[in-house]
């Protein structure tokens with residue numbers, strides 16, 4: 001069943017404000033990303049998920065412009081958030097505050113025709129079953145685009161399939177600091193997910209602890225592999241009682257955003 005957020009067609013008035021957490025919140029004063037611009041196009045725009053915090057819209061436009069200047073290609077931007085953010089009935093858990101965006105890893109050289117934009121399919125970078133990169137689809141352009149995004153101070157985290165993270169870890173980089181922000185997560189093999197920090201001075205946006213220090217290319221990454229054998233310790237032998245999932249209560253301000 002559709003959530004009330006999925007029924008709203010327009011953003012609320014006023015300046016952009018992200019309220020609550022990435023996976024439990026909403027967006028006031030959502031700004032629309034133009035469907036086409038310097039170095040990018042919005043894909044699957046019929047879903048109407050091209051609204052974001054103004055900081056996200058500026059970030060994306062700058063990233064795409066830079067990627068055009070670096071001849072990476074014409075970037076295809078997927079879902080950001082709904083006009084007032086909020087929950088989806090299926091699909092994304094986060095993308096609720098206008099500070100998360102999905103970017104396709106299929107990067108055409110030129111802007112697509114309106115027809116091609118409608119029919120183009122996503123291109124997988126990972127052979128998920130065999131847990132390996134698809135060499136004919138992956139190139140340095142994807143790596144460059146992820147590096148460019150991760151190196152931006154506004155970016156908190158980037159989610160990619162663990163095999164993509166592995167691929168990035170293998171490459172030689174002058175600076176590897178940005179790799180700490182690139183976090184392995186299943187799914188994310190035909191797109192990557194960019195998450196921004198809360199905008200400076202925001203009192204309504206809930207931040208997340210920064211990712212662990214280091215490039216994240218060691219044991220933690222290896223533990224995602226289906227072939228990984230965890231060392232047996234006294235800790236892992238102890239039976240772990242599953243904790244009940246806490247019920248998510250939406251920040252009260254979001255009720256106002258929805259009704260305004």
Ligand SMILES: [Zn+2]
Pocket residue numbers: 092095100101102192193
């Ligand atoms: Zn996403």
